[in-house]
Amino acid sequence: MEIFVSIIIGALTMCAVYMILSKSLLRIIIGTALFSHAAHLLVLTMAGLKTGAAPVLVDGVTDYTDPLPQALVLTAIVISFGVTAFFLVLAYRAYQELSTDNMEEMKGTESND
Amino acid sequence: MINLPVFPIVIPALAAIIMMFLPKNVRLQRGMALGSIVITLLVSLLLVHTVSQEGILTLNLGNWPAPFSITLVSDMLSALLVTTSTLLTLFIVWFAVHYFSVAYEENYVYVAMLFLLVGVNGAFTTGDIFNLFVFFEVFLISSYVLIVLGGKGVQLRESIKYLLVNVIASALFVMAVAYLYGAVGTLSLADLAQKIPLVDNPNVISVIGVMFIIVFGLKGALVPLHYWLPGSYVVAPTPILALFGALLTKVGVYSILRTYTLLFDVNGTFLQTFLIVLAVLTIITGMVGAIAYNDVKLIIIYNIMIAVGVILYGIAINTQTSLEGALYYLIHDMMIKAVLFMLVGIMIGITRSGQLRDMGGLITRFPLFGWAFFIAALSLAGIPPLSGFFGKLLIIQGGVGEGDLFGPILVLISSLFVLFSVIKIFLYGFWGEERKHYDGPLVPYTSRLLVPVCLLLAVAVAYGFGAELMHPYITQAIEPLTQPELYIDAVLKE
Numbered sequence: 001m002e003i004f005v006s007i008i009i010g011a012l013t014m015c016a017v018y019m020i021l022s023k024s025l026l027r028i029i030i031g032t033a034l035f036s037h038a039a040h041l042l043v044l045t046m047a048g049l050k051t052g053a054a055p056v057l058v059d060g061v062t063d064y065t066d067p068l069p070q071a072l073v074l075t076a077i078v079i080s081f082g083v084t085a086f087f088l089v090l091a092y093r094a095y096q097e098l099s100t101d102n103m104e105e106m107k108g109t110e111s112n113d
Numbered sequence: 114m115i116n117l118p119v120f121p122i123v124i125p126a127l128a129a130i131i132m133m134f135l136p137k138n139v140r141l142q143r144g145m146a147l148g149s150i151v152i153t154l155l156v157s158l159l160l161v162h163t164v165s166q167e168g169i170l171t172l173n174l175g176n177w178p179a180p181f182s183i184t185l186v187s188d189m190l191s192a193l194l195v196t197t198s199t200l201l202t203l204f205i206v207w208f209a210v211h212y213f214s215v216a217y218e219e220n221y222v223y224v225a226m227l228f229l230l231v232g233v234n235g236a237f238t239t240g241d242i243f244n245l246f247v248f249f250e251v252f253l254i255s256s257y258v259l260i261v262l263g264g265k266g267v268q269l270r271e272s273i274k275y276l277l278v279n280v281i282a283s284a285l286f287v288m289a290v291a292y293l294y295g296a297v298g299t300l301s302l303a304d305l306a307q308k309i310p311l312v313d314n315p316n317v318i319s320v321i322g323v324m325f326i327i328v329f330g331l332k333g334a335l336v337p338l339h340y341w342l343p344g345s346y347v348v349a350p351t352p353i354l355a356l357f358g359a360l361l362t363k364v365g366v367y368s369i370l371r372t373y374t375l376l377f378d379v380n381g382t383f384l385q386t387f388l389i390v391l392a393v394l395t396i397i398t399g400m401v402g403a404i405a406y407n408d409v410k411l412i413i414i415y416n417i418m419i420a421v422g423v424i425l426y427g428i429a430i431n432t433q434t435s436l437e438g439a440l441y442y443l444i445h446d447m448m449i450k451a452v453l454f455m456l457v458g459i460m461i462g463i464t465r466s467g468q469l470r471d472m473g474g475l476i477t478r479f480p481l482f483g484w485a486f487f488i489a490a491l492s493l494a495g496i497p498p499l500s501g502f503f504g505k506l507l508i509i510q511g512g513v514g515e516g517d518l519f520g521p522i523l524v525l526i527s528s529l530f531v532l533f534s535v536i537k538i539f540l541y542g543f544w545g546e547e548r549k550h551y552d553g554p555l556v557p558y559t560s561r562l563l564v565p566v567c568l569l570l571a572v573a574v575a576y577g578f579g580a581e582l583m584h585p586y587i588t589q590a591i592e593p594l595t596q597p598e599l600y601i602d603a604v605l606k607e
Binding site for chain 2: 020025028032035036038039040042043045046047048068069072075076079080082083086087090091093094097098106107
């Protein structure tokens with residue numbers, strides 16, 4: 001099972017890297033979302049995908065899945081959610097201000113400050 | 114006072130939360146920001162004193178036993194860095210009070226600055242690798258806000274790049290933590306240090322070590338992971354730039370120092386060679402950048418890279434002497450970079466241009482400003498009585514002691530390049546004829562802006578002259594790095 005999920009994580013990372021290297025800003029943001037999916041899935045996988053009960057105390061159950069990586073993933077999800085929301089608004093503002101979403105056009109050396 | 118390690122994190126956080134309710138009351142914002150930082154500074158000085166008396170302080174949050182809880186660990190290293198970063202934030206916020214327009218101040222700029230301090234202090238104090246990630250995110254998200262605040266075209270453009278690089282670095286950090294958890298099965302730094310030697314396959318640990326160096330190298334701008342640094346720092350307003358240049362990259366350096374000495378058994382291994390090569394490349398790239406540009410901000414920004422490379426070389430050598438040197442130099446560099454960025458910001462504010470060719474003759478109108486810059490420049494280069502000297506001396510001694518000659522010679526040559534690059538600013542900017550009538554936006558405020566800068570410079574000079582007084586503290590800070598057992602025993606004592 002871990003091997004199968006690892007292949008999926010690899011595929012997600014591959015797609016993410018491909019998207020991040022593209023020109024359009026929206027594709028890049030989708031790429032970062034895929035990349036954080038891959039990271040979160042990796043946390044769950046690296047802790048082991050052994051079958052056990054959900055980590056809620058129930059009488060008579062002795063075998064639970066590891067609760068720690070679930071807490072880690074939950075934390076990482078909200079952080080990446082916040083950052084992605086900020087990134088999307090930033091992209092929207094940049095589109096208004098610079099009227100382009102092409103990363104190739106977002107360069108130049110005009111002096112600032 | 115068992116809760117002492119938590120106060121440098123909690124006090125600015127509470128102040129920032131209260132300040133969020135009254136964004137339009139600018140006087141209150143300024144007062145609360147400065148007041149809370151002064152209190153934090155007093156608490157962190159008390160923390161340094163307590164640690165020097167009683168040894169490493171640990172606090173298990175929630176009173177759970179050590180490897181199962183979040184542990185805050187204040188050893189002398191983290192206490193010193195917490196004090197330095199709080200001190201810098203105090204002077205930078207003081208500078209910002211006179212620098213920013215009211216429109217800027219009404220948009221939560223002090224709140225974001227305080228949260229940045231929360232994240233940095235937290236990252237220095239935490240004893241748990243996942244919490245290190247969380248505190249990294251706290252100061253990174255504050256830095257995203259600070260870099261884009263104002264919303265000019267260039268800021269939007271560069272903050273997109275900054276954000277993208279850091280999002281990728283954060284995802285890599287989560288992946289590295291996942292691998293470490295998969296291989297060792299714990300997240301507390303002390304517990305990790307205890308269990309990593311028991312792992313069957315040491316190569317797995319080497320791979321994870323390299324991954325952590327990549328993650329922290331992205332934060333700390335090591336070559337070849339530095340490409341985001343010049344562009345994104347050059348667009349930030351001066352106080353923000355001073356905050357970033359002084360604190361953010363140094364947290365990456367601290368994280369490398371902590372993980373490298375505590376978790377990975379490095380001496381003579383691949384990891385040591387890898388870090389030395391990266392440090393050398395960083396110094397060389399910084400040297401090239403520092404002499405290539407005529408933009409004053411970019412010159413200082415490339416000087417950050419030289420300093421990061423020098424500190425990292427000291428860390429990579431990993432002997433008592435070189436680690437002492439690295440810590441001396443780290444604290445010196447945080448202070449002097451903040452001073453230089455603020456001085457350079459005043460220069461730009463007076464002349465309306467960042468280019469050296471538009472400047473000249475500033476010393477006739479602003480003599481105090483000119484000599485302050487001169488002292489800061491000499492201090493950055495490491496002229497003996499000033500603060501940059503002892504750190505570099507110890508790093509070079511450490512390198513020579515390990516039989517390496519190339520590294521120490523490179524560090525010495527880099528000092529020449531640093532001196533050349535900043536003296537170039539001094540000669541072109543302050544000597545010579547006035548190029549035009551300087552009437553930039555900061556001219557009427559220059560004397561007020563110079564007060565915090567000169568005070569911080571005085572602290573930096575005192576740090577150089579008082580090196581002998583600092584020495585016991587530095588030695589104590591290095592102890593848990595050379596003997597990780599001390600750290601492990603302090604955390605897992607019961």
